[in-house]
Amino acid sequence: MATTTAVSSDLTNTPMYAVRDYSDGFYVTLEDFINKKKTKLNPVERRAIVGFEKKLIPKDVIVDHIFLYTVADQMKLTGVFAVSLEGNLYIQQKNFRKYAVKGDKSEEGDNPNSYHRVLQAGKFLYLEAELANAWSKGFAYGTGGAVGGALGSSMNRLKGIAFDVVKKEFNVLKDCKDFNEFLTIYQAENVECKNKKIDIVTVRENINKIIK
Structure with a gap:
């Protein structure tokens, strides 16, 4: 989120969103998503993030x-902003940075072509992802070797993300002040800031209070 002090706004006319508003299909661009303009869903299957083989995820398992x-053709899906599949809505990770609010442009994950499930919907869409500051990660990877790679990967931390559909912005909730x-x-x-970091449970509890 931007580092400037936030000012409360009139929420009277804030639109409400629901996952069910997006029927099964591909929403190729951000504009397609906003306008609910879907492209026919070619059969796709969910695969695990971890592991070399990227194992198939059973349909009854929520991930x-x-x-x-x-x-x-068993090719990884890329270049599609969002996918609605069997009652769940997924947004591609690289868009969190591409459409980030000012101040969050350096937040990135390790799998830009992966997809994250929308966990809650209402005044905004809420997701979570393991992200870190790209500059800090780049410095860690730059040390070279296995140690540098391990250090860079370990910097990722699970963070809440609020997608303001009207403003077309992803807001990474990266610390307590933010x-x-x-x-x-x-x-x-506001929540009490005992230190800079904020745990994901506190984020979830407070998102529950304001999203509807």
């Missing part, structure tokens, strides 16, 4: 972070 593969600025926008009571 929040996945790869999507086309069934016909989260309080976000809460102020929605006229919610």
Whole structure:
């Protein structure tokens, strides 16, 4: 989120969103998503993020972070902003940075072509992802070797992400001060900051209070 002090706004006319508003299909671009303009869903299957083989995920298992593969040619799905599949809505990771609010442009994950499930919907869409500051990660990887690679990967931390569909912006809730600025926008009571970091449970609890 931007480092400037947030100012509360009039939420009277804030539109409400629901996952069910997006029927099964591909929403290729951000504009397609906003306008609910879908492209026919070619058969895709969910695959695990971890492991070399990227194993198939059973249909009855809910997973929040996945790869999507086309069934016909077993190719990883890329270049599609969002996918609605069997009652769940997934947004591609690289868009978190591409459409980030000012101040969050350096937040990135390790799998830009992966997809994250929308966990809650209402005044905004809420997701979670393991992200870190790209500059810090780049410095760690730059040390070279296995140690540098391990250090860079270990910097990722699970963070909440609020997608303001109207403003076309993803807001990474990366620390306590940042989260309080976000809460102020929605006229919610701030949380106590005992240190810079904020745990994901606290983020979830407060998102529950303001999203509907």
